[in-house]
Amino acid sequence: SGAEWRLLYGGRSRGSMPFLEEIEKLGADGDRVTVVAQDEAGHPDVAAALTGLAPDTAVYCCGPEPLMDAVAAALPEGHPLHLERFSASAGDAAGPGSGAFEVELRRSGRTVPVAAGQSVLAAVRAATPHVAYSCEQGFCGTCQQRVLEGEIDHRDDLLTDDERCDSMLICVSRCRGGRLVLDL
Structure with missing residues (x-):
């Protein structure tokens, strides 16, 4: 669609990161893809990666809770953020306030x-x-x-x-x- 995009792809090690070769090929034409393997470089610096985004730039994040918390904390209040969790959060349909x-x-x-x-x-x-x-x-x-x-x-x-x-x-x-x- 011609839209501008960037991808920060992190994981414990390159060997544990699915589709790594394909993802690196997507970014072969420039600086669109940054791969951060924790065993090589530590945790990705999400605050630095998100610096300078236009206010209407949508951010999509999938990963463990600490990563998603770091991404949410690095963005200004109200910035378009879409999260996909590895598992559901604590809220559920049978919790408190679940009357008929x-x-x-x-x-x-x-x-x-x-x-x-x-x-x-x-x-x-x-x-x-x-x-x-x-x-x-x-x-x-x-x-x-x-x-x-x-x-x-x-x-x-x-x-x-x-x-x-x-x-x-x-x-x-x-x-x-x-x-x-x-x-x-």
């Missing part, structure tokens, strides 16, 4: 009950089996749905603040009140 509520599926005209401890995804799929999903842990985004009414209890780490205004990941997020209306 109902979900109206506006386009289909159905209303489904969501039991305490049950995910919105499970309740919705019982009534509408075609709803897409994948990880069921709140980090892939496949089950993202638009919310038309109701107060969302976000329990994911994927959605941006803007996306959280009118959508939710129905595999982990819940309702802060008694009712949600989804655009389904």
Whole structure:
């Protein structure tokens, strides 16, 4: 697409880094790819790598929690940041504040009950089996749905603040009140 991009690829050792040859070939035409093997150079300096980014430059990060924490800390508040975790964060659909509520599926005209401890995804799929999903842990985004009414209890780490205004990941997020209306 001609978009400018850079990749900082880190790992414990070159031998443990999947697709290293292919990734290095992607960057063969300049300074787009920086490879940092921990056994050779220590941890990547993410603060230096992120210095001077334009305010609207999206940053994508996948890796262990300490790396993602360092990336988030190096960016100004509100900078576009997209995280993909190796595992789901501590929030889950059966945690505190997991009481029962109902979900109206506006386009289909159905209303489904969501039991305490049950995910919105499970309740919705019982009534509408075609709803897409994948990880069921709140980090892939496949089950993202638009919310038309109701107060969302976000329990994911994927959605941006803007996306959280009118959508939710129905595999982990819940309702802060008694009712949600989804655009389904």
